[in-house]
Amino acid sequence: MTPRRSAAVLGLVVGWLAAALLLDSAVPGGGATRGQQHLLGVGTWLLLLGLLRRETLHVRVQVGVVVVFATVVEYVFSEWLGTYEYRLGTVPVFVPPGHGLVYLAALSFARLPWAQRHGRALVAAVLVVGGAWALWGLTLSPTHDALGAFWYGCLVLFAWRGRSPLVYVGAFLVVSYLEIAGTSLGTWRWGEVDPVLGWITIGNPPSGIAGGYAWFDAAALAATPVLLRWWARRSAAPGQLGVDPDEVVAHSRRPLEVQRR
Numbered sequence: 222m223t224p225r226r227s228a229a230v231l232g233l234v235v236g237w238l239a240a241a242l243l244l245d246s247a248v249p250g251g252g253a254t255r256g257q258q259h260l261l262g263v264g265t266w267l268l269l270l271g272l273l274r275r276e277t278l279h280v281r282v283q284v285g286v287v288v289v290f291a292t293v294v295e296y297v298f299s300e301w302l303g304t305y306e307y308r309l310g311t312v313p314v315f316v317p318p319g320h321g322l323v324y325l326a327a328l329s330f331a332r333l334p335w336a337q338r339h340g341r342a343l344v345a346a347v348l349v350v351g352g353a354w355a356l357w358g359l360t361l362s363p364t365h366d367a368l369g370a371f372w373y374g375c376l377v378l379f380a381w382r383g384r385s386p387l388v389y390v391g392a393f394l395v396v397s398y399l400e401i402a403g404t405s406l407g408t409w410r411w412g413e414v415d416p417v418l419g420w421i422t423i424g425n426p427p428s429g430i431a432g433g434y435a436w437f438d439a440a441a442l443a444a445t446p447v448l449l450r451w452w453a454r455r456s457a458a459p460g461q462l463g464v465d466p467d468e469v470v471a472h473s474r475r476p477l478e479v480q481r482r
Contacts, residue, residue, distance in 0.1 A: 262314025
């Protein structure tokens with residue numbers, strides 16, 4: 222993908238997600254109804270599918286892994302456990318494809334030549350900013366935020382030890398922006414205490430939320446080569462995939478090697 226297209230995808234995704242959050246909250250009478258949320262969901266799915274048409278097979282699979290994994294997490298932690306709650310009590314239809322768009326945005330950021338040239342500095346800057354936010358959540362925030370500090374630790378781990386640190390930098394920027402916007406607009410709200418253990422405090426939003434989202438990215442990056450190689454070898458006609466089974470893994474890792482320079 223060209224740098225210009227990567228920048229365009231990043232801007233389009235961030236713009237659409239911001240617009241969706243605003244439209245969800247701006248409808249007179251308390252915000253969008255479920256029917257109106259469904260329309261936003263259709264638009265989000267169409268945008269995601271349209272952007273994926275220009276992507277490689279392994280990126281499409283990565284996005285699919287993120288959408289599936291994130292959707293399971295949404296229903297378990299929101300509707301079942303109540304760790305956070307959406308305005309209408311159910312996961313809005315635009316959220317599952319929205320997770321796919323967030324991953325595409327993070328990936329597009331990581332592809333930018335400017336980001337690759339300044340990769341080490343960007344990782345360091347994100348960790349400093351994230352650390353300051355986590356410290357604020359533990360000391361000065363009106364709502365004590367232990368979960369955010371834990372997730373910040375996850376972000377540190379993925380940023381320094383993960384195969385694709387710039388993807389996590391991109392995720393930090395996009396996810397932090399969306400969490401602050403979404404909670405400020407009332408699209409969702411985090412509970413004050415973790416409902417499972419009952420003693421882990423949570424900010425609204427948690428300061429290290431991008432570290433929690435990094436698990437989605439890590440799942441996509443780790444699972445995609447395995448899934449593609451398994452499918453190619455299982456298929457009766459592997460050539461239909463357009464890639465050799467062993468080339469799938471090499472192709473999936475190639476951009477990651479560039480990012481770590």
